[in-house]
Amino acid sequence: MTRSLRIAGLTLALSAPLLGAATASADDLSMWVRASAANAAPHLTDLWNASHPDKIKLTVIPDNQMVTKLATGVQANQVPDLISFDLIYMPDFMRAGFLIDLTDQMKADPNAAKVAKAFSDLATYEGKLYGTGFTPDVSVLVYNKDLFKQAGLDPNKPPTSVPQIHEFAKKIHALGPDTYGFYFSGSCPGCNIFTTSPMMVASGAKLLPPDAKTEPLQGDGVKGVLEQFHEMWAEGLVPKSAQADNGQNFVANFKQGKIGIQGAGGFLISDLKKDVPNMDFGIAVLPGMKDGEASAFVGGDVVAIPKGSAHEKVAREFIKWELTDEAQLEGLAKNNILPSRTDLADNKYFQADPRIITTAKAVGIGYVPWVFHFNDMVNSDSSPWIQMLQTAIFDGKVDEAIATAKAKMKEIASE
Amino acid sequence: MNAGGGTRRSRYAGLAYVAPALLFVAVFVLFPLGRLIHLSLTNASLLGGSRFVGIANYTKAFNDPVFWQALRFTIRYTIYITPILMGLGFVFALLTAAAHPLAKAARSAIFLPVVIGLGTSSLLWFWLLDEQVGLINRVLMDLGLIAHPLVWWVDADMGLWGVIISVTWKVVGFGTIIFVAAIQSIDPEIIDAAKIDGADYWQRVGRVLLPLATRSILLTTLVSAVGSMLAFDQFYIMTAGGPRSLTFTSVYWMYQNSFIYFKLGYGAALALILVVIIFVGATAQIVLTRKRSRQ
Numbered sequence: 209m210t211r212s213l214r215i216a217g218l219t220l221a222l223s224a225p226l227l228g229a230a231t232a233s234a235d236d237l238s239m240w241v242r243a244s245a246a247n248a249a250p251h252l253t254d255l256w257n258a259s260h261p262d263k264i265k266l267t268v269i270p271d272n273q274m275v276t277k278l279a280t281g282v283q284a285n286q287v288p289d290l291i292s293f294d295l296i297y298m299p300d301f302m303r304a305g306f307l308i309d310l311t312d313q314m315k316a317d318p319n320a321a322k323v324a325k326a327f328s329d330l331a332t333y334e335g336k337l338y339g340t341g342f343t344p345d346v347s348v349l350v351y352n353k354d355l356f357k358q359a360g361l362d363p364n365k366p367p368t369s370v371p372q373i374h375e376f377a378k379k380i381h382a383l384g385p386d387t388y389g390f391y392f393s394g395s396c397p398g399c400n401i402f403t404t405s406p407m408m409v410a411s412g413a414k415l416l417p418p419d420a421k422t423e424p425l426q427g428d429g430v431k432g433v434l435e436q437f438h439e440m441w442a443e444g445l446v447p448k449s450a451q452a453d454n455g456q457n458f459v460a461n462f463k464q465g466k467i468g469i470q471g472a473g474g475f476l477i478s479d480l481k482k483d484v485p486n487m488d489f490g491i492a493v494l495p496g497m498k499d500g501e502a503s504a505f506v507g508g509d510v511v512a513i514p515k516g517s518a519h520e521k522v523a524r525e526f527i528k529w530e531l532t533d534e535a536q537l538e539g540l541a542k543n544n545i546l547p548s549r550t551d552l553a554d555n556k557y558f559q560a561d562p563r564i565i566t567t568a569k570a571v572g573i574g575y576v577p578w579v580f581h582f583n584d585m586v587n588s589d590s591s592p593w594i595q596m597l598q599t600a601i602f603d604g605k606v607d608e609a610i611a612t613a614k615a616k617m618k619e620i621a622s623e
Numbered sequence: 624m625n626a627g628g629g630t631r632r633s634r635y636a637g638l639a640y641v642a643p644a645l646l647f648v649a650v651f652v653l654f655p656l657g658r659l660i661h662l663s664l665t666n667a668s669l670l671g672g673s674r675f676v677g678i679a680n681y682t683k684a685f686n687d688p689v690f691w692q693a694l695r696f697t698i699r700y701t702i703y704i705t706p707i708l709m710g711l712g713f714v715f716a717l718l719t720a721a722a723h724p725l726a727k728a729a730r731s732a733i734f735l736p737v738v739i740g741l742g743t744s745s746l747l748w749f750w751l752l753d754e755q756v757g758l759i760n761r762v763l764m765d766l767g768l769i770a771h772p773l774v775w776w777v778d779a780d781m782g783l784w785g786v787i788i789s790v791t792w793k794v795v796g797f798g799t800i801i802f803v804a805a806i807q808s809i810d811p812e813i814i815d816a817a818k819i820d821g822a823d824y825w826q827r828v829g830r831v832l833l834p835l836a837t838r839s840i841l842l843t844t845l846v847s848a849v850g851s852m853l854a855f856d857q858f859y860i861m862t863a864g865g866p867r868s869l870t871f872t873s874v875y876w877m878y879q880n881s882f883i884y885f886k887l888g889y890g891a892a893l894a895l896i897l898v899v900i901i902f903v904g905a906t907a908q909i910v911l912t913r914k915r916s917r918q
Contacts, residue, residue: 276882279669300885304670395776395865449754452777454863460755584884590689590868598867 235519237264237526238288242274245292245509248343252530252539260529262522264290275300275583278514282306287514289523292342295330295510296582302333303580308513311337313524319531322549326506326576339512340527341548343540346570347402347505349373349495350462350476351469353488355380355387359468366469366492368499370407370436373469377445380468389445391462391470392437394602396455397594401577401586402505403471403494404597407433409575410496410503416577416585420622425596425614432497434600434609441601451602454589463487473507474567478544491563493570506574508546546571584620592616662891669885680892689868690893693876694900696783700872701851704787708847709840711791712798717828719799720806730803734796741793745860748789752776779869782862786870790857794850798843805839806832841912845905852901873897 241249246268253264267288269277274293278301281287293301301307314320314337320328327341353363359379367373377389393399405415411429414422440446447461459476461467463484471494480489493502511530513523529535536547541557546568553568579585586593596613600606663680667673684690719730736744751759752775760772775785809832817827833840855874862870864879871879877897881890 272883275885276669279671279885283671300670304672306670395863448777449774452774452866454776454865457755464755581884588879588883589864590871590879595867 235262235522237262237290237519237522238267239264239290239292240267240269240274240277240288241292242271242294242509243268244271244294245343248540248543248545249292249509251543251545252343252535255535255539256526256529262519262525264526278306279304282514282516285516287516289513289517289519290511290526291514292509292511295327295341295506295508295576296587298330298339298510298512299333299578299580300582301512302331302336302338306514307338308515308517308520309336309338310340310513310524310527311335313528314340317528317531319528319549322551323531324506324548324550324571324574326571326574327510327548330576330578331510331512339510340531342509342511342530344506344508344546344548344571345473345475346507346546346567346574347406347471347473347494348567348570349469349492350472350480351376351490351492352380352462352465352467353490354465355383355468356490358383363488363490366490367495368492369495369501370411370433370497372499373495374436374440374445377440377468378443381443381445387466387468388447388461389468390440391446391450391467393453393455393458394451394598395453395589395594396458397589397591397597398587399455399458400597401593402473402507404433404437406471406494406503406505406575407496410494410501411498412496412501416579416582417617417621418578418580420618422621423614424617424621425610429497430610431606434597434606436497437597437601438604438606442604451598474546474564474570477561477563477567489563491566493566493573502573504570504574506571506576579621581620581623584623585617592620659891659895662888663895665888667887667891669882669887673888676888680889681896683889684892684896689871689876690873692868693871693873696870697852697854697872697874700783700787700854701848703783704790704851705844705848707787707791708795708798709844711795712843713802713833713836713840715795715799716802716806717832720803730799733799736793737796737800739793741790741856742860744793745786745789745857748785748792749861752785752789776862777866779866782866782870786857786861789861790854794847798847801839801843802836805836809835838912841908845908845912848908849901849905852897852904 239249239253246266249266253266257263271294275297278287278291278293282304320337320340323341324344327339327344328337331337331339349366351366356363356376359376359382361376361379367376373390380387380389392404408415408427408429411427411432413425413427413429415425415430417424441450447466449457449461459470459472459479462470462472462476463480465484465487477491480487494504495502511527513520513527517523530539531549533552536549536552537555537557540547541552541555544557544564546564547553547555550572553571554565558564558568583591585591588594592613595616596609599609599612603609664675664677665673666676666679715729715733719726719733751757752773754760754772754774757772760769763769764772773781776782813835814827814831817831822830853874854872855878858864858870858872858875859878864871864875873893874897877890877893880886880893
């Protein structure tokens with residue numbers, strides 16, 4: 209026994225240099241991930257690292273620096289092997305030639321066809337595919353069931369139209385001056401494209417123009433939703449602080465149990481379970497102006513390979529792997545993160561909480577705008593999108609706000 | 624002949640002495656400035672691509688209402704905060720210039736925030752002024768000064784004052800230390816002479832300390848005013864340009880165009896316009912200072 213142990217030890221010692229060589233030959237990949245996805249991404253990369261010789265090292269980049277960092281990185285030829293970023297920047301990055309064409313790989317991969325349409329649509333430019341879903345999120349309606357009960361509302365019947373949100377919000381605010389029916393971050397363009405725009409889209413509106421020829425902000429849904437929001441604001445159903453909230457308190461008020469209803473992301477489910485385990489809350493799809501209308505904004509991150517990646521082959525393998533059942537279920541679903549593949553929305557890990565299934569299914573009905581200049585049109589602090597919301601909701605000048613935003617969006621689209 | 628050769632030699636020697644400085648200025652100031660001027664004449668995008676567009680970016684700036692609004696706001700911020708920093712700095716200097724241990728401790732306490740990064744202090748004050756968890760609102764409510772928490776960032780004026788309070792806390796120690804040094808460098812005999820002549824405390828401050836510290840005050844004012852004209856971090860963190868783009872500063876608007884809208888060419892033009900404005904302002908201040916010194 210002792211002798212065989214010695215032989216085994218000797219064999220191991222002699223083979224150590226070879227093992228070392230094998231380890232050294234494996235490539236370590238670098239991956240940039242934006243801060244918003246920094247909680248979700250490690251679940252996937254850790255799983256990959258546990259079973260693959262080529263390890264992935266994550267670097268977290270602040271959300272608002274990702275575009276600048278990638279743009280300057282590409283120009284300086286200092287890019288990571290993989291990059292996970294806000295899907296909304298895909299059109300700009302694809303047009304700029306920052307990303308490697310993955311069309312052949314994606315077409316040959318049966319799993320790629322099962323990825324939510326919003327991702328594949330957005331990752332397509334001139335007929336070519338440049339990325340796929342990585343860590344999705346989707347907007348939903350969240351409501352406080354405890355407040356619903358106190359206000360005499362059925363906690364199992366969430367509002368199914370925007371006017372009904374208004375109606376329920378009145379009843380909830382009647383509970384007390386510090387309890388509010390509804391909340392939205394009034395100075396946060398990104399939060400509102402995520403949660404408010406789907407209500408307009410669900411009502412048939414078309415918001416952002418993909419080119420200069422297309423009319424922006426089409427459809428009655430835009431005006432209808434803005435008017436409802438303005439009325440709720442004017443009636444005091446929304447906290448005053450909402451006007452100045454640039455996203456820092458996007459869900460903070462809801463967590464304190466002071467808000468009845470608000471739009472949020474699927475991420476809030478695990479946040480609420482962890483931070484306020486005693487809160488009884490429900491999840492529903494974001495409604496339109498009429499009963500039965502629903503939509504969502506598919507957000508989250510795509511994964512792509514920047515041009516200049518030093519380990520393109522392994523990076524491609526990772527992208528193929530992250531769409532497998534193993535990665536989608538054991539890396540994402542097991543950790544309460546939505547899978548990119550819609551066929552896995554209803555999976556064994558989500559059975560315990562139907563709210564997650566509702567959220568996962570929202571990915572299938574969700575939309576995402578395919579536009580250049582998304583920052584100019586929507587995401588910046590001075591965008592026509594946020595100016596329209598503020599002028600319409602806080603000043604009550606709905607028609608003027610829409611007309612001004614239309615003109616500005618057209619101007620941006622023509623650049 | 625000899626004399627001429629000597630002059631030429633000393634001229635070369637002089638050039639050799641200033642060469643490192645000239646090289647430094649050429650590499651780190653003139654070259655980037657030249658690149659900036661070139662960039663401002665193109666439609667360069669952060670995402671790549673660039674085409675010469677002449678003075679189009681400058682024409683666009685002069686027709687850009689947000690540019691003018693940001694410039695007016697920046698000047699307003701500078702006009703408000705500069706006298707506060709100088710006045711408060713001088714008062715603190717008067718109170719702490721003595722060699723007493725307590726004065727030294729007070730000086731250290733006032734100077735301490737200067738070593739904190741502006742980003743950190745802005746974040747600190749952003750939360751201190753928060754309407755829900757902020758300490759300031761809690762204190763004001765407990766003292767009965769306000770009935771409901773103030774939402775500082777909902778109004779451009781309140782947002783401006785929120786930033787001024789935070790920057791004053793952070794920066795006032797810098798002026799204080801300069802002024803303390805200026806006061807301590809004044810010959811005590813002059814002050815004693817003023818005392819013998821019957822000057823009371825405020826007369827000594829107004830007629831002796833202030834005139835003798837003028838150069839330090841003007842220099843600090845210049846540095847402070849230029850710094851305020853270049854304000855960015857504090858507004859980026861505390862107001863994010865809101866509400867409704869009313870608290871964009873010139874540098875913030877330049878950043879917004881260059882890195883959020885990817886318009887590097889336009890951003891470069893905005894930067895150059897700001898450079899010219901600050902250069903003209905600083906030159907005027909220096910000329911006035913010199914005139915006053917001669918008088």
